Amino acid sequence: MNMNPRTTQKLAFAFFLLATLLIIVPVGLIVVVIIQKGLPAISWEFLTSVPKKGMRAGGIFPAIIGTLYLVSGAILFALPIGLFSAIYLSEYAKDNYMNRIIKLSIVNLAGVPSVVYGLFGLALFVDFFKFGVSILAGSLTLGIMILPIIITASREALEAVPSSFRExxxxxxxxxxxxxxHIVLPNSISGIITGTILGIGRAAGETAPILFTVAAFYIPKLPHSIFDQVMALPYHLYVISTQVPNVSEQIRYGTALVLIGMVLLMNLAAIIIRYQFRKKKKW
Amino acid sequence: MIISGGNLDKTIKIKILDLDFWYGTFQALKKINASITEKKITALIGPSGCGKSTLLRVFNRMNDFIEGVRTEGSVEIDGKEILGPSVDLVSLRKNVGMVFQRPNPFPLSVYENIVFGLRIHRDHLSKREYDNMVEKSLKSVLLWDELKDRLKKPALSLSLEQKQRLCIARLIAVKSDVLLMDEPCSTLDPQSTAKIEELMIELKKDYTIIIVTHNMQQASRISDDTGFMLLGELVEFGKTKSIFTAPSDKRTEDYITGRYG
Structure with missing residues (x-):
């Protein structure tokens, strides 16, 4: 078939544009539907009180707090280890067999399905280390899951610092x-923070890794120590959507809205931080 | 092999004896022997890849950061051996400062750029002493009048020539006394080049300067001694005037008359 090159070009552009527009549709729909259905549920009471009547009423406060605990724990563990190994890999590691294996492991770690992290956490932290089903076990599992995100983002940030500065x-x-x-870290901090926040967002949203390691079906009170179980937003959403009959749609979507709101807020923070640092950076 | 028992000749700053250097299996420097005179400008010229930058980076051991390099022979600065594992690289590099091809101030203020080295070396100075050092360093590179009211400005907003001066000022602040310059004017326009050259001539009152340059006019304009390098060998080393007017080696003559390079 012989087509005019200009026509084919226009056609190609049209297809590319269409594909790109298609990406916006699901994102937009998710946000619109969740806001529309969940917003009426949001109230001060919903955010600050415990679930009542077999989770068919009341609020989601323990789940919000639980998620905050888990995320903080995950970051406390993953940020230092991730950052230190990123520094090692980008600044110290020589290009040898050992370090290639390390880099390959990190890439593979990112590809492991989250439910496998859950099982791994159960086997290692809950059973082997005898932490029990606890905040500690859940945080460590989430921490391992977000390590590759933090390492990869930090490494990219470190390697983006011009070598002439080091020299x-x-x-x-x-x-x-x-x-x-004094030179490399101050100039790569924005990328490191961005990667960390994206990791936090990921940790906040995952269900599978906390399923066997920490998440409680229903505890209408706050934890006292890191060896307690907690409720967490993603798992709570799963529970009230599938395990408990007759939970109103409003509460379910309200929970989803809070979760997505937290994640979006974190991503927004990442964007703002990156923007602020970029303004200052001039090389 | 000459054994130098304490260098009595005060005017010799750097003494190079039978220096060999390898990148892996590639020998980049071959049996280099030379003496570099104190408070003079020594130019290293030669075609690309002849080893002149490698030689320059032997003097502050910057080649150490490259994997798989090997050095043999001896290099003495002020009569002290600088090769070998026991050398204190921090004080060596304080002493032997380097100016790079591309002006490379840190993304910090003018002031912070100059005091960076002092802070690194934990010279605990008062604010006033830091201020004095900044003023002194900027004055010696003739930047003080231009920048005295803009010390807090980011160094990256300066012109290329100002940046290069600032990089030299940074070395003066840590009290280097040898300045290694690796094609310091290659990114500058002719006017700025002339100004940096003037500065170099001014600085040689107090500093021993070694400059790598591709620009033979530059070498002949500013240097006292010149070394011509080719394929890792120091083919000829001597007074700039005689190298450029009556080279003793055919290869030097070919190069400076532009027959290759």
């Missing part, structure tokens, strides 16, 4: 660590 710092007699501490 000049070393040539002034700074040690390698001083160079990292």
């Amino acid at each position: 000049v710092s070393l040539s002034l007699g700074a040690s390698k660590w001083q160079t990292i501490r």
